[in-house]
Amino acid sequence: MSATLDRISRVRISSVTLPLATPISDAKVLTGRQKPMTEVAMLFAEITTENGLEGVGFGYSKRAGGPGQFAHAREIAPVLLGEDPSDIAKIWDKLVWAGASVGRSGLSVQAIAAFDVALWDLKAKRAGLPLAKLLGAHRDSVRCYNTSGGFLHAPIEEVVERAAESVERGIGGIKIKVGHPSHEVDLARVTAVREKIGDVPLMVDANQQWDRAAARRMCRALEPLDLVWIEEPLDAYDFEGHAQLSAAFDTPIATGEMLASAGEHAELIRARGADIVQPDAPRVGGITQFLKVMALADHAHLGLAPHFAMEVHIHLAAAYPREPWVEHFEWLDPLFDEHLEISGGRMHLSGRPGLGVTISEQARAWTVAHDEVRI
Structure with a gap:
């Protein structure tokens, strides 16, 4: 046969x-x-x-x-x-x-x-089986944070309001964008969100727009705000610079979403350029390559927080040995008949086989x- x-x-x-x-x-x-x-x-x-x-x-x-x-x-x-x-x-x-x-x-x-x-x-x-169960899940739900309400085009009043709404909906953390030309504006926006949500986990994302000097100043200024991570403070390929920030500050450094292969992630991890790696399965070539990045990250004792595409990443994050985060964006909701359940600060796997979505x-x-x- x-x-x-x-x-x-x-x-x-x-x-x-x-x-x-x-x-x-x-x-x-x-x-x-x-x-x-x-x-x-x-x-x-x-x-x-x-x-x-x-x-x-x-x-x-x-x-x-x-x-x-x-x-x-x-x-x-x-x-x-x-x-x-x-x-x-x-x-x-x-x-x-x-x-x-x-x-x-x-x-x-x-x-x-x-x-x-x-x-x-x-x-x-x-x-x-759900994909996570085929891979070997470590959990049936994953901590989730919202990003879509924290972009820089929105006035701070809107960002604060949407952050509070996300927490009320059961989302477990809030990420807002930084990298404004004025560092004072950045600090004021992050402080306003922190004061509104209290001790709810808070992350910031500079989208690669600081140089090394600015990144050091901002990482130092943000330390008292008890952030879960500071994301992409430097150019995505400045592995050495990210490693220096990781070594110098208590707040974890997160990066990786812009890397476009498993090999590039291997170089990032080898350079100790992140405390939390953020691979994106569609960007690195799919799940096959993402699993290689996951294995390298786990071997290096790093955190994991996949970027975007939660419909895929909920399964991969659920299969990571260390407690990860997954990013919540509602942007892709209209593309699928099914939607993920969120409650208690976590995104939950469904019992549907495969990814659990239909076009x-x-x-x-x-x-x-x-x-x-x-x-």
């Missing part, structure tokens, strides 16, 4: 443009490096097997790159046909080599991520391009 019991017979990819209700600004906008964000480009992959099983996965891009991800995914999608969907690591290697001339990080692996997530979703569905009709309506290959 053959060990291969099923094969991939059909692959559909879709580019979906998700509009945001309000243009979003962080420190990168205030420094003139980026424009306000008005939409998120989603890349969906739907993989079907000869036995009729289906897996759904997705990746995304903000501000730019969505059409490029879709184009690359369309070129390499035929590589999946005829493969055993359980051989996920083998398939990942085939996909990355199919596009190796454009590299093994960044956009090329982000296009692979949608396929990879769909394969893990399919594998867990075949087993009749909504609204997402179908927002589709701007699609393609399909089949045997």
Whole structure:
């Protein structure tokens, strides 16, 4: 009897443009490096097997790159046909080599991520298990914090109000953006939120906009506010600078969301550039690569707080040995028929198999391009 019991017979990819209700600004906008964000480009992959099983996965891009991800995914999608969907690591290697001339990080692996997530979703569905349980969960819920209410385009009164609302809804922590041209404005905003929410966990995110001197000054000024972490105080690739801050201050340093491969995370961890690593599965090439980052982070005794995409990251965070955090954004809610339960400061796994989500009709309506290959 053959060990291969099923094969991939059909692959559909879709580019979906998700509009945001309000243009979003962080420190990168205030420094003139980026424009306000008005939409998120989603890349969906739907993989079907000869036995009729289906897996759904997705990746995304903000501000730019969505059409490029879709184009690359369309070129390499035929590589999946005829493969055993359980051989996920083998398939990942085939996909990355199919596009190796454009590299093994960044956009090329982000296009692979949608396929990879769909394969893990399919594998867990075949087993009749939530993905976290297939991976081996350490917990059925994960601490969660909200970011979407703390952007710099919002006046502090709104940020404070939304922080309080999030806590009342059962969210366990609040993160707000910093990196304003005025350090005094940053400190006033963080202090106002701290005074409003009391001892609720509070994080800040500078989105890479400080230089080393400014970061040292701000880390020192923020120490009395008892923050869970200070995120991306420096350029994402300044591993040495992040390591210096981690060694100099009591407040943990968090970074990693902008790194675009497992290899880049390995360098960050080797440099001791973070107390808390923040990998993003769609950005590093999917769940297969994220699991490599998780293993390295655990071996280095680091905290874990995956970036964005909570629909995927709830499962991965639940499988991390050390108590992690997961980031709450409601932005992707319209794309799925199901939504995650939040209470008691935690995001809860559902009993649904796989990722536990299905693509909504609204997402179908927002589709701007699609393609399909089949045997």
